[in-house]
Amino acid sequence: MDYKQMMRQICMQAKEAANSLMSLTPETKNKVLLSTADILLEEKESIIEANKIDLESGRGKNLSKAMLDRLELNEKRLKEMADALKQVAQLEDPVGEIFDVRVRPNGLQIGRMRVPIGVIGIIYEARPNVTIDAAALCLKSGNAVILRGGSEAINSNNKLAEIFSSGCKENNVHPYAVQLIPIPDRQMVSEMLQMDKFIDLIIPRGGKSLIEKVVSESLIPVIKHYDGNCFVYVDESADLKMATDIVINAKTQRPGVCNAMETLLVHKSVAKEFLPHCAEELRNRGVEIRACPIAKIFAPFAKDATEEDWSTEYLDLILAVKVIENFDEAVNFINRYGSHHTDAIVTRDYERAHQFLRKIDSACVLINCSTRFSDGGEFGLGAEIGISTDKLHARGPMALKELTTAKFIVLGSGQIRT
Amino acid sequence: MDYKQMMRQICMQAKEAANSLMSLTPETKNKVLLSTADILLEEKESIIEANKIDLESGRGKNLSKAMLDRLELNEKRLKEMADALKQVAQLEDPVGEIFDVRVRPNGLQIGRMRVPIGVIGIIYEARPNVTIDAAALCLKSGNAVILRGGSEAINSNNKLAEIFSSGCKENNVHPYAVQLIPIPDRQMVSEMLQMDKFIDLIIPRGGKSLIEKVVSESLIPVIKHYDGNCFVYVDESADLKMATDIVINAKTQRPGVCNAMETLLVHKSVAKEFLPHCAEELRNRGVEIRACPIAKIFAPFAKDATEEDWSTEYLDLILAVKVIENFDEAVNFINRYGSHHTDAIVTRDYERAHQFLRKIDSACVLINCSTRFSDGGEFGLGAEIGISTDKLHARGPMALKELTTAKFIVLGSGQIRT
Numbered sequence: 001m002d003y004k005q006m007m008r009q010i011c012m013q014a015k016e017a018a019n020s021l022m023s024l025t026p027e028t029k030n031k032v033l034l035s036t037a038d039i040l041l042e043e044k045e046s047i048i049e050a051n052k053i054d055l056e057s058g059r060g061k062n063l064s065k066a067m068l069d070r071l072e073l074n075e076k077r078l079k080e081m082a083d084a085l086k087q088v089a090q091l092e093d094p095v096g097e098i099f100d101v102r103v104r105p106n107g108l109q110i111g112r113m114r115v116p117i118g119v120i121g122i123i124y125e126a127r128p129n130v131t132i133d134a135a136a137l138c139l140k141s142g143n144a145v146i147l148r149g150g151s152e153a154i155n156s157n158n159k160l161a162e163i164f165s166s167g168c169k170e171n172n173v174h175p176y177a178v179q180l181i182p183i184p185d186r187q188m189v190s191e192m193l194q195m196d197k198f199i200d201l202i203i204p205r206g207g208k209s210l211i212e213k214v215v216s217e218s219l220i221p222v223i224k225h226y227d228g229n230c231f232v233y234v235d236e237s238a239d240l241k242m243a244t245d246i247v248i249n250a251k252t253q254r255p256g257v258c259n260a261m262e263t264l265l266v267h268k269s270v271a272k273e274f275l276p277h278c279a280e281e282l283r284n285r286g287v288e289i290r291a292c293p294i295a296k297i298f299a300p301f302a303k304d305a306t307e308e309d310w311s312t313e314y315l316d317l318i319l320a321v322k323v324i325e326n327f328d329e330a331v332n333f334i335n336r337y338g339s340h341h342t343d344a345i346v347t348r349d350y351e352r353a354h355q356f357l358r359k360i361d362s363a364c365v366l367i368n369c370s371t372r373f374s375d376g377g378e379f380g381l382g383a384e385i386g387i388s389t390d391k392l393h394a395r396g397p398m399a400l401k402e403l404t405t406a407k408f409i410v411l412g413s414g415q416i417r418t
Numbered sequence: 419m420d421y422k423q424m425m426r427q428i429c430m431q432a433k434e435a436a437n438s439l440m441s442l443t444p445e446t447k448n449k450v451l452l453s454t455a456d457i458l459l460e461e462k463e464s465i466i467e468a469n470k471i472d473l474e475s476g477r478g479k480n481l482s483k484a485m486l487d488r489l490e491l492n493e494k495r496l497k498e499m500a501d502a503l504k505q506v507a508q509l510e511d512p513v514g515e516i517f518d519v520r521v522r523p524n525g526l527q528i529g530r531m532r533v534p535i536g537v538i539g540i541i542y543e544a545r546p547n548v549t550i551d552a553a554a555l556c557l558k559s560g561n562a563v564i565l566r567g568g569s570e571a572i573n574s575n576n577k578l579a580e581i582f583s584s585g586c587k588e589n590n591v592h593p594y595a596v597q598l599i600p601i602p603d604r605q606m607v608s609e610m611l612q613m614d615k616f617i618d619l620i621i622p623r624g625g626k627s628l629i630e631k632v633v634s635e636s637l638i639p640v641i642k643h644y645d646g647n648c649f650v651y652v653d654e655s656a657d658l659k660m661a662t663d664i665v666i667n668a669k670t671q672r673p674g675v676c677n678a679m680e681t682l683l684v685h686k687s688v689a690k691e692f693l694p695h696c697a698e699e700l701r702n703r704g705v706e707i708r709a710c711p712i713a714k715i716f717a718p719f720a721k722d723a724t725e726e727d728w729s730t731e732y733l734d735l736i737l738a739v740k741v742i743e744n745f746d747e748a749v750n751f752i753n754r755y756g757s758h759h760t761d762a763i764v765t766r767d768y769e770r771a772h773q774f775l776r777k778i779d780s781a782c783v784l785i786n787c788s789t790r791f792s793d794g795g796e797f798g799l800g801a802e803i804g805i806s807t808d809k810l811h812a813r814g815p816m817a818l819k820e821l822t823t824a825k826f827i828v829l830g831s832g833q834i835r836t
Contacts, residue, residue, distance in 0.1 A: 019753070023776050096776075102798055108787060110797050113775060117809050196633075200809050215614075219633055221640075221810050242832040249834035335437070357531060357827050358441050358514075369526060369830025378835070379528050379826065380520055391535055391618050391823040392639050393811040405809040408797065409775050412787025414660040416667035417796070 006183070007191040010146060011198035013176040014119045018144040020174045022116055026093035028171055029140055036167030037085040040132070043163055044078050050159040051128065058126075058152050071126050071153055081132045084383065088136040091382040094400045095142045098409070106415050112406040116142030117200045120403070121192055122385075123214060124205040126150035131160040134203075135178040137385050139168075141403035144177050146199065148192065151184030158182060193218040205386055223394055225386040227313040228258030228341035230371040233330045233356075234274060235347035236267040242368065243346040244278045249370040250344070252285045256315045258387060259342050259374040263310060263320040265330050271298055271323045279321070287317045294323040310337040327352055331359045338362060341389055342374035363389060363396035424601070425609035428564060429616035431594040432537045436562040438592045440534055444511035446589055447558055454585030455503040458550070461581055462496050468577040469546065476544075476570050489544050489571055499550045502801065506554040509800040512818045513560045516827070524833050530824040534560030535618045538821070539610055540803075541632060542623040544568035549578040552623075553596040555803050557586075559821035562595050564617065566610065569602030576600060611636040623804055641812055643804040645731040646676030646759035648789040651748045651774075652692060653765035654685040660786065661764040662696045667788040668762070670703045674733050676805060677760050677792040681728060681738040683748050689716055689741045697739070705735045712741040728755040745770055749777045756780060759807055760792035781807060781814035 001009070040047070051073040058068055094114055101111030120143045124130045131149055138145035149157040161180035168177050181188050193202065196219040203223050204214040215222050232250055234243045250261035266274055271294065279289055279299035289295075290309045291302035302321065309320040310333070324330050334343050344366035345356040353367045364374040364387075376384025376397035385403065388394040394402035419427070458465070469491040476486055512532055519529035538561045542548045549567055556563035567575040579598035586595050599606050611620065614637040621641050622632040629642050650668055652661045668679035684692060689712065697707055697717035707713075708727045709720035720739065727738040728751070742748050752761050762784035763774040771785045782792040782805075794802030794815035803821065806812040812820035 022779075104796070104798055108791060108796075113783075115776075115779075118779070215637055221808065223810075239832070245832065245834050253835055355441075358533075361440075361533075361536070362825065364826040364828065365531075366828040367830055369828060369833040370835050372835040373526060373828060373830075373833065374826075378522070379828075380522055390639065392641075395823055396826040405813055407780065408782040408792075408814040410782065410784040410787060410791060410797075412785055412791075414657070414663065415787040415791065416663050417671055417788050417790040 003183070003185070003187050003191050007181075007188060007195060010179055010181065011119070011195045014144040014146050014179060015198050017174040017176040018116065018118045021139070021142045021144055021177055024142065024173065026095075028173060029093065029142070030089040031171045032139060032167045032173050033085045033089040033136055035170045036132075036136075036164050037082040039163050039166050040078060040082045040085070043159075044075060047078060047156065047159050047163070048073055048075075050155040053155045054153050061152070063152060067126060067152070071128065071156070073128055073156060077129065081129055084133055085136050088140050088383055091140065091400060093140065094404050099406075107413060108415055109411040111409055113409045114401075114404045114406050117403060117405050119144045119146065119199045121146045121148070121199045121202045121220070122205065123148045123189060123202065123210070124150065125207070125210070126152040128153045128156040128160060130205060131157045131180065132164065133383065134385060135161070135164045137383060137400060137403060139177055141400050143403060144174075145179070146192065147178070147180045148189055149180065154184050189214075190217055193220060196220045203385060223388050223398065224390050226341070226389040227339055228260070228387070229262050229311060229313045229337070229339040230259060230341055230374075231263045231265060231334045231338050231343040232261050232371065233265040233334065233343070233345045234267060234270060235327065235345055235349060235352050236269040237349040237352065238270065238274075238346040239348060240270065240274045243274060244281060246344065246346055246368070246370050247278055248281055248285065250372055251282060251287055251319050252317065253370070253372050255317050258313075259371050260315070261319070261371050262312065262314055263322070263337070265333060266295065266321065266323050267327070267330070268294070268323050268325055271295065275299055275321070275323075282319060285317070287319050290318065290320045292322040295321040313339065327355070331356070335359075335361050339389060341387065342366065342371045344369065344371050363387065421601070421603070421605050421609050425599075425606060425613060428597055428599065429537070429613045432562040432564050432597060433616050435592040435594040436534065436536045439557070439560045439562055439595055442560065442591065444513075446591060447511065447560070448507040449589045450557060450585045450591050451503045451507040451554055453588045454550075454554075454582050455500040457581050457584050458496060458500045458503070461577075462493060465496060465574065465577050465581070466491055466493075468573040471573045472571050479570070481570060485544060485570070489546065489574070491546055491574060495547065499547055502551055503554050506558050506801055509558065509818060511558065512822050525831060526833055527829040529827055531827045532819075532822045532824050535821060535823050537562045537564065537617045539564045539566070539617045539620045539638070540623065541566045541607060541620065541628070542568065543625070543628070544570040546571045546574040546578055548623060549575045549598065550582065551801065552803060553579070553582045555801060555818060555821060557595055559818050561821060562592075563597070564610065565596070565598045566607055567598065572602045607632075608635055611638060614638045621803060641806050641816065642808050644759070644807040645757055646678070646805070647680050647729060647731045647755070647757040648677060648759055648792075649681045649683060649752045649756050649761040650679050650789065651683040651752065651761070651763045652685060652688060653745065653763055653767060653770050654687040655767040655770065656688065656692075656764040657766060658688065658692045661692060662699060664762070664764055664786070664788050665696055666699055666703065668790055669700065669705055669737050670735065671788070671790055673735050676731075677789050678733070679737070679789050680731055681740070681755070683751060684713065684739065684741050685745070685748070686712070686741050686743055689713065693717055693739070693741075700737060703735070705737050708736065708738045710740040713739040731757065745773070749774070753777075753779050757807060759805065760784065760789045762787065762789050781805065
C-alpha cells in the first residue's frame with residue numbers, strides 16, 4: 001500500500017469514528033478519559049521502555065539537551081499526563097448546547113446547536129505529552145483526531161496512542177477515535193494535507209517554518225499558533241510601582257513561554273523616573289537589556305537594540321526597551337512589530353485604556369496586569385490546545401469550545417415560504 | 419509596475435484603511451452607506467452607460483442569455499441596490515460588543531470584544547450588484563475590502579466602486595476602504611492569494627472550480643460557499659399533507675437558488691400513500707422526477723435516477739426521489755450524498771426529530787418546514803454575504819457578525835502571576 005492509500009485508509013477510519021463520536025454522552029467520554037489515565041499508570045514501565053528507544057536514538061542523532069528533555073518521559077511526567085486526563089474529564093462538555101434562539105414572525109424557532117467539528121489533524125514536534133493532551137481535548141469535544149508527532153518521539157507516541165485506544169475500547173467507544181500516523185516520513189504529512197474530503201481542520205503545533213509549510217500545502221483549513229512577541233507599554237499616567245512589578249513578572253516569571261514579555265515601551269515623560277530603577281531590578285534578575293538610544297541614557301549598562309530586536313521573540317532573559325513619544329506611537333509600534341498575540345498597557349488614564357483595547361490588533365489585550373495571564377487555564381477556560389494567533393474561528397487561548405462548530409437548527413410546524 | 423507590486427500597493431492601502439475603519443462610529447459608517455445610496459441614484463445614467471460597454475462586449479463574446487441578464491443594470495436594479503444600502507445602514511452594528519465576561523478569583527475581569535477582521539478579499543463572478551452588497555457589509559462591519567469581480571463586468575464594477583469611494587470621501591472616511599482590482603487578468607487573483615501579510619480572509623463567490631482554485635492557491639484563510647444539494651426526508655410518522663406542502667414549496671417556489679430542494683427521501687411505509695399524490699402535484703407544476711425503482715412504482719411517469727442524481731444540484735425543476743428503508747438509512751444517505759448545506763425532516767416523532775438535529779452534518783438542519791427558509795434574511799440575521807458550507811468561523815448564513823472576530827480583553831488592577 002503506498003502512502004496516499006495508507007493516509008486515505010486512516011482518514012476513512014477517522015471519519016467513521018467521527019460519525020459515532022458525535023452522539024456520545026458526556027458520561028461515556030469522561031469514562032474513556034479516566035480509563036486512559038488508569039491504563040497510562042498501569043503501563044508506565046512499557047511506556048518508559050518505548051521512550052528509552054527514542055531517547056537512545058535521539059542521543060545518536062545529537063539532539064540538543066533541551067530537545068532530549070522535552071522528549072523524556074518519567075514517572076513524574078506520566079503522573080502529570082494522567083492528572084491532565086482527569087482534569088479534562090472534569091471540564092464542562094461543550095457538545096449539544098443550544099444558543100441564540102429566536103422566534104421569527106412566522107413562528108419558526110431558529111437557534112444554533114454546538115456540535116463537534118468532525119475530524120481534526122494535529123501536527124506537532126517531539127513532545128510526547130501532546131499526544132495525550134490533544135487526544136483528550138479532541139475526544140471530549142466529540143472529534144476524531146489524527147495525530148502526527150515528531151519522528152524523534154515515534155515509539156513513545158505509538159505506545160501512548162495505543163493506550164488511548166485501549167481506553168476507548170474499554171468503554172465501547174470507536175477504536176479509531178484517536179489514531180497516530182505510524183510512519184514518520186514527511187511525505188505522510190503532505191498526503192494528510194490533501195485529504196480535505198475527510199479532515200475538517202489542521203492544527204500545527206511547532207515552529208514558524210513548520211506552520212508555514214503546512215499553510216502553503218494544505219487544502220484543509222489551518223488554525224495557526226505563531227509565536228508570542230508580547231509588549232508591555234508603560235503610559236505616562238502609569239502607577240510606576242505597579243508597572244515595575246508587572247514588567248518584572250512578565251519578563252522573568254517564566255521567560256521561555258509564548259506569553260512572556262519581549263519588548264517594553266516607555267512613555268518619554270516617565271522614562272527618567274521609571275527606567276533606572278526598573279532596569280536595575282531586571283539586571284539583578286539576570287535580564288539582558290537591549291535599549292534604544294534614549295532608553296540607554298537611563299540604563300547605561302544596556303546593549304544597543306537593533307531594528308531586528310523589536311520583532312524578536314527571545315524566549316529568554318533578554319528584553320528590548322524603547323522610549324516612545326506618545327500613545328499613538330506606542331499603538332502603531334505594537335501593531336507593526338508585535339506578533340498579535342498578547343500586549344499590555346499600564347495606565348491610570350481611562351481614555352488611554354479604552355483606546356488601547358480598541359486599537360491594539362492582538363488576540364489578548366490587557367490592562368494593568370502581567371502578560372503571563374494569557375493562558376486558557378488562567379482565563380478560566382480549562383485546558384487549551386494552543387493560543388491561536390489567527391483571527392478566524394479561534395483567536396487567543398483555544399479550548400474545548402473552539403474545538404466545536406455550531407449548526408443552525410430550525411424548528412417548524414409546517415411553514416412554507418411565500 | 420508589475421502585477422505583484424500593484425497588488426502589494428492595493429494591499430498596503432487596504433491595511434491603512436482597515437486601521438482607521440476599526441474605530442469609526444456606527445453613525446459615520448451609516449452615513450457612508452446612505453451617501454453612497456444617494457450618489458448611486460444621482461449617477462444612474464453614467465452607471466448604465468458603463469454597464470452598456472460590458473453588455474456590448476459580453477454579446478461579442480457570446481455570453482449566455484442568463485449571464486447577460488445577471489450582468490445587466492437598469493433603473494429598477496439600481497433602485498434595489500440603493501435600497502440594499504439603506505437596509506444595511508439599519509442593521510445593528512456588531513463592532514465593540516463585549517461578551518462572555520467572567521471575573522477570576524484574582525479579580526481579573528476577562529471578556530471578549532467584537533472587532534473587525536481587518537482586510538477582506540472577495541472574489542466573485544459577473545454580478546455587479548455584489549460590488550455594492552459586499553462593500554456595504556464589509557464597511558458596516560469595519561473591514562476594508564478588496565473586490566475582484568468577473569472580468570465581464572469590469573466597467574460596471576469600476577464605476578460602482580468609484581461611487582462607493584465617493585460615499586466614503588463625502589464623510590471623511592478613508593478612500594481605500596473599498597478598492598476594486600482594476601485589472602481583470604487572473605494573474606492578479608494569484609498575486610492576491612499570496613498576500614497573507616495584509617489580507618485576513620478570502621471569500622470566493624462563484625462556481626465550484628473557482629472556489630477549488632482559490633483554496634489550492636491561497637495562503638490566506640478561505641471561507642467557502644459551495645453549492646446546496648438540499649434534501650427533504652419524509653419520515654414514516656410525517657403529516658403527509660404538511661409533507662406535500664413542504665416538498666412543493668421547497669422544490670418549486672424558486673428552483674434556481676441554493677436552498678431549493680434537490681432530492682426527496684421517503685420512508686418505505688408511507689411511500690404508497692404519499693408519493694402518487696405528491697408526484698402528481700409536482701408534475702402539474704412542471705417538475706421532472708428522477709426516481710429509484712421503488713419510487714417509480716408510485717410515479718410511473720418518472721425517469722430512472724442514476725447514482726449521479728443523488729449528488730446533483732439541479733437548480734432547476736428537476737427532483738431526485740428515493741424510497742428508503744428506515745431512518746438511519748436516510749441520515750447516512752444525506753450525510754453521504756448531500757452538500758452539508760440545508761436538510762429537512764418532516765416528522766411527528768419527537769425522537770426522530772431530535773436524532774435528525776444531532777446526526778445530520780449540515781450547516782442548517784430543519785424540522786417540519788421548507789428548505790427555502792435557509793437564508794440570512796429569513797433567519798432574522800439581516801443581509802448575508804453568502805451561505806458558508808465550511809465548519810470553521812462561519813457555518814450557514816454568513817452575516818455581519820461573521821465578518822467580525824473577537825479578541826480577549828483583560829481588565830486588571832496590578833495583578834501578577836505567582
